[in-house]
Amino acid sequence: MLTDAQTRALAHQFGTPLWVMDAPTIRQRLASLRAFDTVRYAQKANPNVHLLRLLREGGAKVDAVSRGEALRALAAGFSGGSARAATLAEAADADIVYTADLLDRETLDFVVAEGLVVNCGSIDMLRQLGARAPGHAVWLRLNPGFGHGHSKKTNTGGEHSKHGIWHADLAEALAVIQASGLRLVGLHMHIGSGVDYGHLGQVCGAMVDLVRHVKAAGLDLAAISAGGGLSIPYRDGEPRIDPAHYFGLWDAARREAQELLGHPLHLEIEPGRYLVAEAGALIAEVRAVKRQGSVPFVLVDAGFNELMRPAMYGAHHGMHLVSGDGRALAAAAPAAVAGPLCESGDVFTQGAGGEIELRALPQAAVGDWLVIENTGAYGSSMSSNYNTRPLIAEVLLDGDAVRPIRRRQRVEELLALELSAD
Numbered sequence: 001m002l003t004d005a006q007t008r009a010l011a012h013q014f015g016t017p018l019w020v021m022d023a024p025t026i027r028q029r030l031a032s033l034r035a036f037d038t039v040r041y042a043q044k045a046n047p048n049v050h051l052l053r054l055l056r057e058g059g060a061k062v063d064a065v066s067r068g069e070a071l072r073a074l075a076a077g078f079s080g081g082s083a084r085a086a087t088l089a090e091a092a093d094a095d096i097v098y099t100a101d102l103l104d105r106e107t108l109d110f111v112v113a114e115g116l117v118v119n120c121g122s123i124d125m126l127r128q129l130g131a132r133a134p135g136h137a138v139w140l141r142l143n144p145g146f147g148h149g150h151s152k153k154t155n156t157g158g159e160h161s162k163h164g165i166w167h168a169d170l171a172e173a174l175a176v177i178q179a180s181g182l183r184l185v186g187l188h189m190h191i192g193s194g195v196d197y198g199h200l201g202q203v204c205g206a207m208v209d210l211v212r213h214v215k216a217a218g219l220d221l222a223a224i225s226a227g228g229g230l231s232i233p234y235r236d237g238e239p240r241i242d243p244a245h246y247f248g249l250w251d252a253a254r255r256e257a258q259e260l261l262g263h264p265l266h267l268e269i270e271p272g273r274y275l276v277a278e279a280g281a282l283i284a285e286v287r288a289v290k291r292q293g294s295v296p297f298v299l300v301d302a303g304f305n306e307l308m309r310p311a312m313y314g315a316h317h318g319m320h321l322v323s324g325d326g327r328a329l330a331a332a333a334p335a336a337v338a339g340p341l342c343e344s345g346d347v348f349t350q351g352a353g354g355e356i357e358l359r360a361l362p363q364a365a366v367g368d369w370l371v372i373e374n375t376g377a378y379g380s381s382m383s384s385n386y387n388t389r390p391l392i393a394e395v396l397l398d399g400d401a402v403r404p405i406r407r408r409q410r411v412e413e414l415l416a417l418e419l420s421a422d
Helices: 004-014 023-031 049-057 067-075 088-092 105-114 123-132 167-180 197-216 243-261 273-279 309-313 411-419
Strands: 018-022 038-042 061-064 096-100 117-120 137-143 183-188 223-225 266-269 280-292 295-300 319-322 333-338 359-361 369-373 393-398 401-406
Touching (some): 004 018, 004 319, 004 369, 018 023, 018 273, 023 049, 049 067, 049 393, 049 401, 067 105, 088 183, 105 123, 123 167, 167 197
Parallel strands (some): 038 266, 117 137, 137 183, 295 333
Antiparallel strands (some): 333 359, 393 401
16 A cells, blocks of 8 residues: 555656556565466556566566557567467467457457467357468367356356357367367366355366366367456455465366376466556545535546446445645545546446445545555556546556656647547
C-alpha cells in the first residue's frame, strides 16, 4: 500500500489521476509460482511493455489474446517462431502463445508469419490455421461444461461461456488436427477456481479425463495448462491463494496424465490478476464534496473510463483518503465515491446491480487524494477515452526509484485520428 508521503509526492510530481505500479510486489508474486514449469503471464490484465519486460527478466512467458498484445510482447523482447520448433517440448515452452476463439484474417496472416503457437478455442480456428500452415503447433482450449467466477461476466466455462471448444467436441477437434497436419502441443483449461479447492479438484479431474480421450484417439501431448483465474483478496478478511496447494492439486493431475501417456508432461499456469493486481493503485484528487439528500458524495477526478470494474460488475476495491493540507483526518463515516463522467453509473462504490454502496471514509475536502487499491489488473488495460478523456499516466515504483512507464495522453492526439481523415 502506498504511504501518505508517497501519495503526496507522486500526485505533485505526475498529476492525477495516476496509475502506480510496484515492481517488488510483481516479482514476489511471480516467485511464488516457481513450482510450475512455465508461468505464462496473461497480459490482458496489464499489457504495459515495461511490465512485460519486468516479467520476462523474471523468467515468465506471455499469453496474447490479440495481434496488438502479441506485438507488445515482441516489443518487450519475447520471441516468436516456436510454432515451427523441432520438438513439441520446445513449442510447449514458447515465449508467446496466442489464445483466442477466432482468427480474423489479419491475425491469421500474422500468427503464421511470426510462427506463434496458437491456443485454439474453436474448431474453425483449427481448420483455418491447418489450411494455411500445416505443421503449425497448437494447444486446444477446452470448455469442460462447467465454470466458476465472481460474476457471470467473468465466468469462463459452461454452456453460457463463449470460450473454448466444448468438451464433447474434442473428438472432432482431434480429427481436424490429424487431417490438417497440425501438431498438438497440449490441452488448456481456463476455469479459475480461486480459493475453492474443491472446484479446482473437479477441474483437474476433467483435465485428466480429456487427456484420456486424446490417448484413445491415438494422439499425444507434451503439456497441460492450468489456465488462470488465481484470485486475490479484494476485501479485508477474504482468503488468499495458497500457491503450494494450488500447484499440488495440478501436479497430482499432471502425474495421473503422465501415467496415461507414459512420459513426462510440461505443466504451465497462466496468471494475470494474481501477478499484478495488488501491485497497482489509482491516485485521484477530490474535486467536490456534496450531499444528495441523505447520501454524502465524494467526487474525484478519476472516472470509470479509468477504472471500469466497479461499473462493469460491481467489483470491490479498497480505498483510503490522504489529506492534501496535512491536517489530521477525522473519524470515518459512510460516503459514496464517484467520478466526473456524464453517467449515473460513474460510481466506484456500487454493487453488482448498480445500487449505491457507502464506504467508511474520513471527511474529505477538495484537494485531498483518494487512493483506490488493488487496481493493477484490469485497471489501466480496460481504460477508454469515453467523454473524450485522455488516457492517464502510469509510473513504476522499484524501491526508491520512480519511473514513468506511460505518459499522459493529450486530447490533441485523439483529435488527430479524426482530423487526419479529412
